Structures are given as C-alpha cells and as structure tokens.
Amino acid sequence: SSSSSSPSATQTGPAVVQTYGNWESQGCWSDTPAARSLTFVGNTGGANTPQKCMDVCYAAGYNYAGVEYSVECYCGTTVSNGGTLKTDGCSMLCQGDKLAYCGGPDRLNMYKYNGVVPPPTTAVNGGGNAASANGVTPLTTGLPNGWAYKGCWVDGAYGRILPAAGNPVGLNTPLSCIASCASLGYAISGVEYGAECYCSNTLNNAAAIATDADCKMACTGDAQHACGAANRISLYSTLDTMPVYQKPTALTTGLPGKYKYLGCYQQPPGGKSTFPYQFKDLQTMSVQSCLQKCSQYGYGSAALELGTECSCGDPADVTKNSPGPAPAADCSVPCRGSPTDLCGGVSKISLYSWDMNETPLYVWNTPANKGHYELLIGGITIPLIATLGLNNKVTFTEKAGTGAPNSTGAYELDYSLANDYTKAWREMHVASDIFCSASLVLPDRKGRILNIGGWSGAATEGIRIYTPSGSPGINGTTDWQENWDKVHLQKGRWYPGAMQMANGSVLVMGGEDGSNGKPIASFEVLPKVPGGPTYLEMDWLLRTDPNNLYPFSFVLPGAGILVIYYNEARILNEVTFETTKMLPIIPGSVNAVGGRTYPMEGTAMILPQSDPYTDPLEVIVCGGSAFGQAFDNCVSIQPEVDNADWVIERMPSKRVMTIMTALPDGTYLIMGGAQEGVAGFGLGRKPNLQALLYDPSLPRHQRFSILGETTVARLYHSEAILLHDGRVLVTGSDPEDNGQNPQEYRMEVYVPPYLASGLVQPTYTIANRDWTYGGTYRITVNLAQGPISAMRVTLMGAVSSTHGNSFGQRTIFPKFTCTGNVCDIIAPPDAHVCPPGWFQLFVMDGPTPSYSQWVRIGNDPGQLGNWPNSPGFTLPGVGGL
Template sequence: MTFNKTELLLLSFFFTLHSPAISWTTPSYAGRQGEWCLLQSNIGITAMHMQLLHDDKVVIFDRTDFGKSNISLPGGRCRNDNKDMALGVDCTAHSILYDIATNSYRALMVQTDTWCSSGAVVSNGTLVQTGGYNDGDHVIRTFTPCFNEICDWTEFKNYLSQRRWYASDHILPDGRIIIVGGRRQFNYEFYPSLSGTFKLKFLRETYDHRDENNLYPFLHLLPDGNLFIFANTRSILLDYNQNRVIREFPRIPDDVPRNYPSTGSSVLLPLDENNGRIEAEVLICGGARRGSFQRAARGHFLPATSTCGRLVITDQNPSWVMETMPTSRVMSDMLLLPTGDVIIINGGRSGTAGYDSGRDPVTTPVIYRPSEHPDWRFSTMSPSSTPRMYHSSAILLTDGRVLVGGSNPHPAYSFTGVVFPTDLSLEAFSPPYLSEEYTSIRPRILSLDQTLGYGKKFSVSFHVDEYLSDSVLSVRIVAPSFTTHSFAMNQRMVVLRIISITHESSDMHTLSAVGPSTAEIAPAGYYLLFVLHGDIPSTGAWVKTG
C-alpha cells in the first residue's frame, strides 16, 4: 500500500497525537509536538487573569496592593488609594490590553484591588469583572472593547452584596452572570443584582477548615439550563432560579481535593448537536492530596495527583471514570482546543497553590483526546523554558495558539533570591495542528454569516488547497474563557450540525449549518467559529449567537 503526501501527513498527525507509544517511521515533522514562541519578555505585570475579547485584544491584570509594577500609567496619571496596603499613591499600571495582531500592549488603570477575582463576558462583548480583595472585594468592573486607544476600566464600588474573593462566575442563558462562593462565602448572587444573596449549604459542607479546598469552585452550565458545581471532592446540580439542589453526584473516587488551594482544573467537554440528545460530560484533572497546603507551609511538598476523572452528568446514573496523566500535576490550566481536544498546561508536580507552596514545574503541555481509546488519549508536547507556577494563566487565541503568561508565587514582585522569580513574559504555544506541514489541508474562511440565530440556518464559505472529503469536515463554536487560578470560566464548545456542503470548485466550498439550538447550549454572546478539515482547524472567525 502506498500513500500520497497528504495522506502521509494525516497519518503522521493521527499517530503523533493518538498513539505516542507506537513506533512510527515516516519523516520527522517540525510541529509534531508543538512549538513555543516568546512574544514579550516583559509586559510590566504578571498575567494573573486573562480574557480574550472579540476585537482580538486580551485584557490582562494582576493585583494592585503589593507595590509598584514594572509599567507606568500614561499621561502622568496615578492611582490615589488610601486603603491600599502598600502605596497610597501608585503611578504604575496593574492591567494591560494586549493586541494580538501587533504583539503590542498599552497600560490600563484599575482603581481597586483585583487580587484573585473572577469574570465573564456578557452578550454585548463587555467583560464584567467581579470582586477581588481589600477595597475591591465588593466591586464590579467593566471593560468594553473599542476601536481607539481611550477605552479603560469602569468601576462600580459596593455593587456586590458579599465579599467575592476566590469566587467563580458563569454567564447564564438569560444573560445574567451567577457569582458563586469566595473565601468563607457559602452563597451566590447575580449580576445584574436583582435579588440579593442566596445561601448554598453545599459550599459550607465542602469547606475544609484546615485547607479550605472549595475556593474557585468549578461551574459548568448544562444543556437543561441548570448549573453543575464542583467543590473539594463533591459536586451538585443547582437550579439557581429556584435556589434548589436537584441532585448530588458521587464523590470523585480517589478523594483528592481539586479546588483552591489544591487546585486542579476542569472543562466541560464539547457539546455535540449531531447526536440528538446532547450529552454533557465534565473532565477534572490534577489536584493536591489532603493536608498538602499545611505541609507546604512547613517546607514539605507532597506529590500532586496524576488522576483525571470524567463524569457524564446527563446519564441517569452517572459515575466517575478515572484516568492517569503522564505526570502528577497541580495548578495546571485546561483549555478546549478547536479540535475538541484538551490541552493541560502550566503548573507543578508537587505542593499546592499559594505563596511559595508549589515545586517541580511541569513545563511540558499534554494534549488529551477525549474521544480516543484510553491508551491513546494523552500526548506530551514540547517543553517551554519557562516555569509557570502560582498566578500563571493561559487562554485560547483566535488563530488556535495558546497564550501563556504569569507566575508569581510571592506577595510582591521578586526577581532574585527566590526559587521561582516573578515572570512578566508572554509566550504562545502552537499545537501540532498549526504546523506548516498541514497548510494544504487547512481551511481558510472567506465569508460567513456573523450572527447565528438559535436553530437557524447559516453559511460559511472557505478555501482549502487539497479537499479530502465531506466526511472529515466539521464546524464548531468556542466561547473564550476568563482564566485565572487554573480555571477557565465560561469556556464551552458546541459542535454544530452541518446540513449541506456545496463545492464551487476543487478548492472553494460552502457549508450550510444550523446555529446552536438554545441559549442553554450557547448563551448569547461572541464566539469563535472554526471550520475543521481532517482535524486541522481554520483560524477562528468571530460570530454572535442569539
């Protein structure tokens, strides 16, 4: 049997990601394990929080109460804050706006402390950022994209009814944001604020008086509109409209805590509109064993867990299926790639989250393919030269790269005399699908309907040099995440239903597909639409649902 060049490339790509243990004798391709690129060596702040916006700019911010950053506010501006615990007058920036296209950035001004806060993007594309620490713990801040150089943060003080520090946010089908938990906050509330605070006994029950382990709870919106909440080792399904817990799921079997400071990560696997009944499945990986946080404070760093758990929430009798990563991991980020695979990136092998509490950096990303045979699911990628420990973050970019930044496990910026110096750089990881070897089969979107109505037909025209077949074509939308502390809030992918494909020529094609069926599947807002051809994605194009 012989193969042409394109078939060899696809087979190489398949075996690289699906079966790393099998010997493969085709030529070596440069992008087989992905590639790293340093974008900026010093952006002035450490990237504790990141959000991609629909103008292809990234809002990045740190905290404000530790002293000066390494970037000044423009125009002689200064922040005057008599409640700041470090400086009463601070003329440095603690937030920036990064422009992907030009690889440049400008300083933004936040007035109150954003330390360990949360966020979500509402339907008009505005980032709503919630809480923080000290004078920022009751604050709502908004940032709306603009096509000039003057837009900045707007702040609404004392908006939140409770202190929200280490809380998690999720956008809801009706456009509200639910804000869940926070340090010693066993309740939730909404933005816009309509009804005050709602108690949630589950958060009190999962609070560990020694290590906490239920901060930044994992939130996932399900196809029926209810909210999956995971904290510590337990999970529930919440009807937030009725303030009622519908069901509790089995505990994760190995009893390893997964939330801050034990800090694993979680994703909702892609929702597929092609299968009739839409199945919702959660993947949770990494974390630290009980007592690890206290042991780390005494200089003893216990190995993190190497386990992942999968739970099909929509099953009648769901149970966890456990798997093992190539290495133990804590403080790692998990992101959905355009292919529907999951990249696990950043973090360490031992200790926990928290100041100077982690050790043994893991600089090699892992790609997890959820639909493959369990023996073939994990593939180890090329290593970075930069450790990304506590207070690092990662997000998916429009072109399919992963933007990585941050790492500052210290109360202030410390560049010398510490195990892990404060890192102010940004770098990008290009997964194997971005390798030049796949250029001939990579689709390029030419035009599309930019508004996707619920259940409505839309069209996408695209170009591809070597068209393989209709059977390897798919289209999906991805909601960009608000990422901090190893949890990508609001992240979701919906695989849409293709109803026809028209071939204008050998390299020009148009597909017709159906928009997401409901707001519970895809809340109204901006998404990245990707066309996939033979597992190779196009660059994403911005569309709006609803």
C-alpha cells in the first residue's frame, strides 16, 4: 500500500479527506467526459472512497488521483485538458464512505502524492472486476415495464454519448440506474465501468454500437451481469429507436437576432468567469436558448460552457477578463439540449456577440441638454417621507433618532424662500415614531396628508393627519394631529403599502408588526366600518414575507387592483379583494429572479394615460435586487391584456433603492440608489450618482437617456418629488454604513432638460378647480413659444415619496380644445381611469411646462372629510371647495 490512514477525531458530518499518508488534497477541480483532467481510469472494485482511489493510482504508478461523482476514480501524472480549480460542485458523498466527499457532476476531489511513486505493480483498472473473468452477460429479463436492453455501445470516442449522470440508490446495477434515470425524466439509461450510471434522451457524439463481448465488467451491485467496461456502456431504453446525433460542430447559422459566432475562448484562471451573469440548464441548454436569454436582458455577448452553462455580458468583459482565443478543439462538449451543436468545454467558452453596428440591441441616448443637479438648501432633517402639499410646500417626516437630538420628527419647507434659510423651514411635530410608515394625499376639500403605520408598539398602529396651510412666502399654522386612544389601525404595520381606492376609501396592506417582526399579511380599509375586526388575511403576503414590504398597488381602468410584491403581481377584485388574475413571475436578472419591493427595493410607476383612454394601462418597475446583486433593468407590463408578459429594458447601470419621479412631459426621472446590496441600514454599496430619463414615447430599448451626475449619495431613506415649478426635489439618505456615506441634510433639485433649455415657461389661469368626471373646465393660457397646436395639458397625481413608492402617482393627458388662447379641458371619465384625488395641472408649451395649479377630480366619494370624527382632529367636511 502507498500509505496508511492516520486516526482522526470523530466526525460529525461529511468532510473532504485532506491527507492520506503522503497524499494531500488539491481541492475541487473541473472535469468533463470529453476531456478528462486526469486521463486514466482507476478501478476501485466498487464502494469507492478517496483512500481506495489513491491506493489504486499509487499501485499503477500515478502521482495524481481524483474521485468523481461518488463512484469514479481517475489517475494521472499531471492535470490535463485545461482542468481548473473550482470553488463549488464537489458535493457528492462517496459510495463507500458517507462521511467523505467524492467530487460531483463534472467535478473531481483531486489529490497529489508528495514523493516518488514506484513503478506500477498493477494495471490502472485493476484488470476489471473479478466477476469479469468468469464471464458476465447483459441483463435482459426482469426489466421495468417498457424498458429493453439496447446493446453495448462505444463511449468517449468524441465525448460522452449520455451526458447526464444518474444517481442510483446503493451499488450500481442496470435496474438501479434505470430507476435513477426514469426518476429524472430520461428515456435512456446506461451503465459503464461497473460503477457508473448515465442518462439521456438522445445518443450524442456519433455514438456507435459495439459487440456485447466488449461490455465485460460486472456491475458493482450485481456480479452476474454486465455494466459496460472502459469506454463501453450497456444501454437500456423505453424508445424503439434511440436518436443518434453526430459529432457536434459550432453553430454559426440561424442564430437569434444579430448574434455572430466569434470562436472558442479561454475563461479567466482560478475558476472565474468572463461574464458576470450565468445560469445552468441540465436538460435543454442550447445555443439558441442561451442567446435568446442574453438578448432578452440586453447583453450583447453570450457564451456557453460544459454543455449546460450559459453566461451573458458585454464585449468589454471579454477584453477585460478573457485571456483570449483558445484552440477550436478545446470547445468540444455538445449542448445538452441540441447535441449537434458545441457548447464550450472545460474552462473554455463558445463565444457569440451581437452585431451592434447593424441593428443595436439597445440605444442609450446622450443628449446635449441633460439638465443638471443644483443644491437647493441645507436641511434640518433627514427625511423619511416627502410630500408636496396643496400649499406648494414640502412636508417631511423623519425617523426618530435619525437627525439632531432635538429634532421634532416633522418639518415643512417653503422652497420659494430657499435663499433665506431662517424663513424657509417651519418646525412641526409628530406624537409617535413614523419610521417605516406610509403616506397619501387625501381627496378631501383640504387635501390633508394621511400617514399610517410606524416603528414599534403603538406607533405601528398610528393614524396621523396634517392639513396643509399657508402658501409660498406665507407661513402655515397647522400641525400633525394624532389620537391613538380614539383612532388607530386594526393591525400594527411596519413597512405597509397604501392606496386611494376608486370608491374614495383608503386601502392599507401588508407590513410586519414591528422591526423585522412577524408578518401582518392582511388588508384593512379606512375609514373602518363600525363593529368588530374587518381586516382580511392574504395568504400570498404571508408566503412572500419578508420580501414583499412596501408593496406597489394601483387602481386599474377595468375596475381591478394591481398589486406588485416581491417578484409576483396579481389583480384583485376591488370589492372582495379576491385574486382574479395572476401575472407571470417578474424577471430579475439572467441568473436570479430576486425581487422588486423592500428589501430588494426598486420603484414602480404607471406610464402615461391619454384620452380616449382606450390603450391598455401599462406599469413599469425599475431596479431591484437579487439578495445583493442589484438589477440593471426596468420591466413593464400591460396587466389587463390577455396573456400579458413582462418586457425587459436594460438600464445603463445597476440600481437598488431606486428613486423615480414622473414628469409633466410624460417622461420619468430615475435617480439615486446603490449599485450593490439591498435596502436597509449599511446594506447598500457603490452609490449610483447618475440620473437617467425614461421616455415611453420612444421605441422600446431606446428610451433611456443619460443625464447629469451628482456628488451626493442618495441611499436608504431617499426621496424624490415633483415641485409645482417643474423641478424635482431630491432629499434624504440615512445609510448608516460606518461613515462611508454621510447622513444627508442637503436638499437638491434636479432641473430637467425641459427647464434647462432657456425657454420661458407658459402661464395659465383657471377658475374652477373642483372637477367631476367627464366635466369640461376652462383655462386661459399664455404661451411664450407657441403654437397652440403644440400645447399639451398634463394632470399629475399628488405624491408622497418613500422607499421606492410614489403613493398616488398618475400621469394623465386629458382631451382639450382651444379657441384662441381659451381652452376647454375634459376631465377623465371615471374613478378607475383616474381615482379621486388632487392633481397638479400643468400646461406644456411644446416641451416646456408651466407652474402647476391644484385641481381635485372626483370629489370625496368616501367622505373622508368627515373622518376621523374624534377629539384631536380638525375636519374639513365634505362638499365643494
């Protein structure tokens, strides 16, 4: 024997054998049947262990040994065929020792002998199983129903003819291998070299039949019957005729889109990948499916490896990471799902690239007029929620303990006085901690701001209301009102969602019962109906907790409610809240679905609606994360369309904790967030400082424009809202990341391109600001540029911004007609096209917006103006303005 095993401490679980005499573990290495890393087969006589394999290789004169796929042993004098060290995949337990690892599919636990190996004393394969000498025959009777013996076949001439490894229970026999392959969905089963089991639905690599006499090794679990031999495999199948595919070649024609084959390329050393995104398909991987998936996510480079692996990225990744081309022969592994095509090799990739010159996969616009960031004012708060009130001031609420020790938790900014710090800010007060709450602007006569939920204890049940007062340049006098003893939620909610319903009520959904507490997987409606509990439990919120917090929700024109949570979306009946339609799973990235709501936090918006409102409503979700890998795409869907599916559009950069604002010209400003991580304190990395513009009027995959940059990181607890002058206010950031990025008091504005052009903003006057559905309302406009034929009118829903949500967001282009400069606007037709609420009315002179004025549409059908009728609350009442 080459060595003896030394005693070891009692093991409590499986482990890698590290040393055995002079043998030492070299780690987990890649391997493939088409090109073995250790080229000689060792025969351990069944019940394989690392020690048995090392003994066999030592006796045969080899200084390298490797165990693979539980039952296989290989030997060599060097590592061949580009075998590389891997970080994973050696996870199968040894057939003869369930406390030791013996490689895995296409993975070797490799060992090296430190010293001089004497000349061989036995053949490397041990002369075959002892039973071979006595003559063995194929098993032809007693087979499972439908299975039949198909003969002895040559294996390995050009690579494995059955690519998938089986996992039989116990020692290998034809019956145990058939059972394993059948359970995996395969119609062909093959036993080889006594101990090996393989599966497939096709015969690959120019499979050729041999004579039964060539399959002369006894099965490790059945000494009377043949289980192939070295490079011979005994086949069984349910198929009358087994499909045979010839030796594969590189696929160069009939490729999806504008992909072209570039050749065989090397992967980087050390088990790394050329491209950042990978996925495996052990059953149906093909060149076509790999290229289609890469192009779906907007990646111009696609690569295949080892027959089952696809990776996606950009041409720059090849330049940066790959050592360069490899010999064509190194890419010799057939694709698992298309066996006549090559799909790379061991640490070698079959590389394809999209011809961007002929037909671009995407276009990222770089306009000369990008707009720009400006510092507006220094702050006295680190906001959690930002809301533009009817007084055209911004009210902020703040997490307790975040800002200065004497912070009151709420402040109001009069941005018309931004040049006078002492007058711009007004101190306000909240009675409980609003951390992780949600806000809405109510449709009552005063446009009160509702805040619900909170941090812990009674605060999670909090209902708080603020009535905006004052006007630009004139101080307000009102403050937040709260009376928990009389008015509170039925369930405490931390990170809830909220939505203005078509009937005028407020829908409150989801959350947890406190910081990282148990899920509150229910809906409740405000005002609460008198009597006992009225909340409704939702099993899908329970199932997806904690990845569904701050869910996105929207009223649909067809009278349903769309809810987007984690990576799912569904339409609910607006009366019973029962699910009426499930939408497809929301895609994330090539290799992970991930999520779009907190803590994977992206942001969602309704795309513009236009008279006559016959086009299907479309929703877009931008950014998100796969538990740390931030997404570089937006996905959109028309949820009410039959068989609707998500459309993926690649962004120029990755983004989680995205902030996004709808603009009155129908575009969307995307800002802030991180390029790695998830939402939460200290969990986001690499701030994204680049602003983007998304224009849904442009063709798909050409809608993003790269705008200006900021120097201010906007990470966890950042917000963005549209101001009445057309600028976008950008606030907040409370990363708590050990000082890498500061808590942000600075308030910025983004000046969109439509205000950076130097054109004069139009003006208008309006008399009636209380609109009913379908009514006609007159404005008188003054256009600085004209003509009137290029004018548009925009209605922008009142928004509260926090955690990727823009509660109340809607962009509507209503119908209007003009005689001279007098224009009549027709209000939206109903509460499903336009839920009741307050809207900023903008007039667009070509690309340039006016200052907005507030109009109410749909009155107050839920009579929220009379709620809550309890001490401590000032009620505006119901009726006209």
